[in-house]
Amino acid sequence: MTKAEKIRQTLLQTRERRKNQIPVVYQLKINLNSAEKETKDKLFKLFLEAKWLYNYIVADIENRLNEDADKLKEVEIKVGESFEKREITNLTLQMKQALVERIKQNLYDLHRQKQKGYKTGKLQFKHHVNSIPLKQFGNTFKFINQQKTRVKIQGIKKPLRVLGGHQILEGVEIAKAELIKKPSGIHLFVTCYIDRDKYTKIWEHRKNRKGVVKPRVWQTFDSVAGVDFKPIGLMLSSGLKFEWLIKETERLKTLQKELARQQKGSKRWYKTKEKIAREYERITNIKYDIINKVCSFLYRYRTVCFQEDHIKCWKEGYFSKSVHYSAVGIIKRRLSDSLRVPAVAIKSNIPTTKTCSRCGSRQEISLSDRIFKCSVCGLEIDRDLNSAINMLKSVGLDRSELTPVEWETSARIFGNNPYILVSHTT
Ligand SMILES: [Zn+2]
Structure with a gap:
């Protein structure tokens, strides 16, 4: 040869x-x-x-x-x-x-x-x-x-x-x-x-280590989750809500002002430029930390349902859209690619926001309304929660209430991260 x-x-x-x-x-x-x-x-x-x-x-x-x-x-x-x-x-x-x-x-x-x-x-x-x-x-x-x-x-x-x-x-x-x-x-x-087999096995193994009392046991939830994504966070069908705040830091603003004062091309100017680059990297790291943590949380469900991209129709006016958009995009992509959790992507033409999650009747709801009110059955519910529940309904799954395990795990994962806010809506 x-x-x-x-x-x-x-x-x-x-x-x-x-x-x-x-x-x-x-x-x-x-x-x-x-x-x-x-x-x-x-x-x-x-x-x-x-x-x-x-x-x-x-x-x-x-x-x-x-x-x-x-x-x-x-x-x-x-x-x-x-x-x-x-x-x-x-x-x-x-x-x-x-x-x-x-x-x-x-x-x-x-x-x-x-x-x-x-x-x-x-x-x-x-x-x-x-x-x-x-x-x-x-x-x-x-x-x-x-x-x-x-x-x-x-x-x-x-x-x-x-x-x-x-x-x-x-x-x-x-x-x-x-x-x-x-x-x-x-x-x-x-x-x-x-x-492929080995990879799934490793994660199956981690998921099945129930009852083992170890500080870092991979805690799983028996329930399924519908996820409603927003530019700055997400809402789960159990009522758990994550909001993140990735934004320009004070330090970045100060450094940019400093740079504007300095003479272009001077030694100090280059030094400040390097500091700014480092600060941008830090913000990117914060973003990826949030993405990793959110994904790590969602991987623990039996199934995750979310709606396919309709990012384009989101209202403008949020600070540095690109940062937030890319975070949601990355989370969605990871969920669909991951072998760790079966993820179901629902078609973007299903009207999850406009449908009542209790009786299924169609209602008009304006963008500014935070509460969904049903004129047929009288349900009053947070609009994001309503659409998260609808994601599950559209694939024939039922919503489950927030369990103490989910709450504790979310506290453990996000507890000391100042850039993400966890709350609970009923
Ligand atoms: Zn209704």
């Missing part, structure tokens, strides 16, 4: 295996506190060289994107009005290959967009390249101890300390990773593949 045949064979085998696997991405943080200066510099240089390489190829894509593109050892960069030569010493061959592949992928995406009738230009230069692909586990990166606290990255002599390696379950197939530069530091996003 020739080398090319062998590679083809392995690719086919991998593709076959992936059919029964699901990808999981673990986010680890590289701990640079104890690293030597030389190692740190090398690591940051990777991102700079990746930028040089990207822009150098993009500048003359017809001539430079050829089969020798990944063997480039020297590039020209634009400094002011003239060009200067820079050596590429830290990126390894495999990293360069992956970066060149990425340019090809970007070109292909542009091409597809054009086919669909969108107006497309050329590939743009990048101000930053914030991710370095590490494609082959064992080659471009590997864990050098069993606890996965130390990682060796190709081209960097000393192994690096990482935080969070313990999340990677035993027996998963580690496939690839990416080095990600964020304002708070450098992270390693590791993509693993786990067998």
Whole structure:
């Protein structure tokens, strides 16, 4: 067998295996506190060289994107009005290959967009390249101890300390990773593949550990939940209500004012810019913390029902809509993709808000009305609660009252999070 045949064979085998696997991405943080200066510099240089390489190829894509593109050892960069030569010493061959592949992928995406009738230009230069692909586990990166606290990255002599390696379950197939530069530091996003059966089994196992008195038992609820999503929270059919407050922090406002006063391009100006970037990252982290916690809570139900997207018709006027919208979007997507809870998405044309949840008669209700009043049976109920109950009804399930277990669990999960408010409506 020739080398090319062998590679083809392995690719086919991998593709076959992936059919029964699901990808999981673990986010680890590289701990640079104890690293030597030389190692740190090398690591940051990777991102700079990746930028040089990207822009150098993009500048003359017809001539430079050829089969020798990944063997480039020297590039020209634009400094002011003239060009200067820079050596590429830290990126390894495999990293360069992956970066060149990425340019090809970007070109292909542009091409597809054009086919669909969108107006497309050329590939743009990048101000930053914030991710370095590490494609082959064992080659471009590997864990050098069993606890996965130390990682060796190709081209960097000393192994690096990482935080969070313990999340990677035993027996998963580690496939690839990416080095990600964020304002708070450098992270390693590791993509693993786990067998479908095994994954469900792990979660089944956790769900079934009833009665085991452990501080961190995975508490489940026997009931089903209808969920009514709002831009800033959600209402469950049991009457439990979550509202979150993700917004610009005071610190961010202060920093932005500071930046406006400073001279653009000065040392202080750059410092403030970095602080702002870090603050934005912090807000994103808060958002993901809320998303994770809400999902973790919803996974505990036997079934979750929610309505398909009708985000577009939400009233405008909320602060930074995009932040809230994306949070709800992510939660919905996670619920539909997750194997941990059977989620039922109800069609968006079912009028859950306008129907009485007791007698089923249709009522008009204006956007400002918080209470749904039924003129047929006389029911008076919170409008969101009414629609949450209707979600369950539309798939033939009955509502259950809030149980003490649900209440306690919600208190445990959200109790000391100042950005989320839990209340109960009857
Ligand atoms: Zn009614």
